Amino acid sequence: MHLRFRVFAEQVLVASNIFILFLLLFENKLVIPAWLQTVGRMHPLILHFPIVILLLAMLLEFFRFRADYATNPFYKNFLQNLLLVGALFAAVTVIMGLFLSREEGYEGATLTYHKWTGAGIFFISSLIYWVRNTNWYKAPFAKTAAFVTVVALIMTGHYGAALTHGTDFIWEPVLIEKEMAAVPLDQAVVYTNVIKPIFDQKCTSCHNPDKLKGELILTDPESILKGGKSGKLLVPGDPKMSLLLQRVHLPTEEKKHMPPSGKSQLTLQEISLLALWVKQKADFKKKLTDLPPNDSLRIIASAYLLPAQREEEYDFPAVDQEDITKLNTDYRTILPLARESPALAVNIYNGSAYTVKQLDDLSAIRKQVISLNLNKMPVKDQDVKSIAQFENLQKLDLNFTNVTALGLKELSSLKHLQNLTLSGTKLDFNDLKGLLPNLKSLKTVAVWDTKLSAADVEQLKKTYRNLEILGGFKDDGMNPLQLNPPQVKNSSTIFAQSLPLDLKHPIKGVDIRYTTDGTEPDSINSPLFERKTVLTKSQIIKAKAYKKGWYGSELATFDFFKSAYNPDSVNLLAPLNRVHQAEGAKTFFDHKLGVIGANNPAWANNWAGVKDNDMAFVSEFKKPILLSSVGLHYMVEEDTGIFPPELVEVWGGDNAGNLKLLTKFKATLPVKGDKPTLKSIEGTFKPQSVSYLKIVAKPLNKIPDWHRSKGNKALLLVDEMFLN
Incomplete structure (x- = not known):
């Protein structure tokens, strides 16, 4: 490497260390503009460069002091340049990753581990x-440093894979195999054996305690019922009003469509199961056999579990696992249906x-393929001949493909085909x-969002009484859903000092109506949000979303707080309680508001709490401020x-030892x-002009007599204070 270029690169390396350290220390205060978000999203594209370069550099560094290498000038210069390039690429990757992490949906412990191991590298x-x-x-130090770097690279890669693919990504084939092990129908629990596996395979990679996308967790019943940032996930008994089903039915290109575009999508059978489960009031304990024999949820759930019941009936041999591994690619996965x-x-x-x-290459396993998912692939009529090679095929997903009735005639040769999904295709009544x-063994066919009307579906059901025909939601305004509320x-x-109000909604073409006077907005008289409102004082914003063909959303209320001053230093005078430490004294001025549910560890990290002593601290301002109010935000x-x-006491003055x-003031107690x-x-x-400010917030000394903990001290939780 040319000497002048190396000197320049070394200067860039020094600057990168300072810049990255600055980003890590002050990332909570960063507001990333749209153009930098675009840069951040390039993080996954370039991260492979530093991985490969640094792995090679560390391998060479490990053997650097061997006698035949130590005196080799080419080896020395090549390694020096390789390490410099690797470090610079790592810097760019870390910076992009930090920008990306500020986007919505990147939260939790896994992100923290990935961020710090990446920066550590x-x-x-x-x-x-x-x-x-x-x-x-x-040599000992060189080998140790190389080993530590390689371990950090592996850990960072692991945490990165967990962020993008889910915490169980590596073991997913084994776990899925375990989940799909036979469950006798008389022992199957609807949530445990049907609904939870759907969440685990399609949803929890983004919605778990370590990756709180949308502040939503889908790993346990309590969290599912609690919902997330956008509100309750379920309205038991009413799937149309449930956010879960609304998000599933959004167009794939919509940002809020779930699962996101690029992730494995829900099948129509899975969507039906979720909708029917919610309609059955989202019971987490009900067994499948508790449902009536002719109940739709029981029929479809039984079909969903059917492959596990029939595994002993297959009369073809198993394929060698090595052959399956060779056939797996980035865009094609092959898994056993059951253990x-x-x-x-x-x-x-x-x-x-x-x-x-991709279909023709599977000819070696054509007898063993029982289920084929081609959802949203550009499958054409001529491709159906390749599908027909899978002679034992029982389940075929052709949702949103380009097939027509002409090509589907080839399926008549499949003597075992039981479940066929054709939603989103251009088929009409005559085609079906x-x-x-011609499909003699067919038991279930899904035809959502096709050219079939509700009357057509009913006519087919009458004609083919032994066939389960699944119709479903179609966004034609005839069966409106309720819009989810607007978001900030x-x-x-x-x-x-001031803040331009910015509200949003995930569905295009939605009107957001809002008020600032405490009244509830309506669809006609309330102001239409047009990004012209600038807030200059603490204010409550109430908003609703409206769109033709949809029910208006529920009311969304947003509290905006003005806080003109931030102290230069804050020191606690008494300890916080063990569970609610948050960020210590910094908590009160970090501009992070907590949410309800602070006794859940997943939500506790924004709340500072006390019970056995006062919440007290002293803050200092290097330049005196003119203060006229102090506010607290609490739960x-x-x-x-x-x-x-x-009771809250506010003390101030120019000298820390002489405050007045x-x-x-007091807060109103709940009933x-x-x-x-x-x-x-x-x-x-x-x-008052103050250089020092002391705030003392006293927790309630005796809980009222009507409470089960009467007479005990109450817990006080505060997440932010406002100085104006």
Whole structure:
């Protein structure tokens, strides 16, 4: 490497260390503009460069002090340049990753581990580059540093895969095989054996305690019922009003469509199961046999579990696992249907990479393929001949493909085909009327979003009484869903002087109506949100979403808080409680608001709490400020003993040792049965110039007599304070 270029590259490396350290220390205050978000999203594209380069560099570094290499000038210079390039690429990757992490949906412990191991790789490789030519840098240190870097690379890659593919990505084939092990129908629980496996395979990679996309967890019943950032996920008994089904039915190109485009999509059978389960009031304990024999949920769930019941009936041999591994690609997965079963399920992804060759290449396992998923692939009529080679095929997903009745005639040779999904195709009543008589073994066919009307579906059901024909939701305005509420697009609802209000909705063409006077907005008289409103004081915004053909959304209420001053330093005078430490004294001025549910560890990290002592701290301002009010944002959850402060005292002055009482104020106590809520209170006083401010918030000393914990001390939780 040319000397002048190396000097320049080394200067860039030094600057990168400083810049990345700055980003890590102040990332919570970062607001990433759209053009930098685009840069951040290139993180997955270039991360392979530093991985490959640093792995090679560390391998060479490990053997650097061998006698035949130590004196080789080419080896020395090549390794030095390789390490420098690897460190620079690592810097770019880390910066992009930090930008990407500020986008919505990247949260949780896995992100933290991935971020810090990735940054650690960069810092370690930079350190090795700077010290590797010093006198004290010997073989033991070189080998240790190389080993640590490689371990960090592996850990970072693992956490990155967990973020993008889910925590069980590596073991998913084994886990799915285990999940699909035979479950006797008389023992099957609807949620445990039908609904939960759907969530586990299609949803929990993004919605788990380590990756809280949309602040939603789908790994346990309590979290499912709680919902996420956009509100309740389920309305038991009413699938049309349930956010879960609304998101599933959004067009794939919509940002809020779930699962996201590029992820494995729900099949129509799975969507039907979710909708019917919600309609049955989303019971988490009901067994399949508790449902009536003719109940739709029982019939479809039994069919869903059927492959596990029939595994002993297959009369073909199993394929060698090595042959299956060779046939698996980035866009084609092949998995056994059940443990120790010879039957295989094939899933093909990524429409832009699809060709019929992906089917033809499977001729060696044509007898063993029982399930084939071609959902949203550009399958044409001529491709159906390749599908027909799978002579034992029982389940075929052709949703949203380009097949017509002409091509589907080839399926008549499949003597075992039981489940066929044709939703989103251009088939009409006459097409189905001509096709179905030729599919003798067919038991279920799905025809959502086709040219068939509701009357056509009913006519087919009458004609083919032994065939389960699944119709479904079609966004034609005839069966409207309720819109989910508007959302805040501002990165924080706390601001210093002014803030342009920014509301959003995931569905295109939606009108957002809002008010600032505390009244509930309507679809006619309330102002239409047009991104012209600028907030200059603490304010409550109420908003609703409206669109022709949909029911208006429920009311969304957003609290915006003005906080003109941030202290230069904050020191606690008394300890916080063990569970609710948050970020210590910094918690009160980090512009992060907590959510209800602070006794759940997944939500506790924004709340500072006290119970056995006062919440007290002193803050300092290097330049005196003119202060006239102090506000607190706190939680009330009377059922769990979380109460407002009994008294708040505000002290201020120019000298930390000589402060005077500026004001004291109390909060209104809840009454029995009050719902959990977030509230704020404010104490005002004559404007005072202060350099030091002491705030003392006293928890309620005795819980009221009507409470089951009467007489005990209450827990006080505060997430933010506002100085104006």
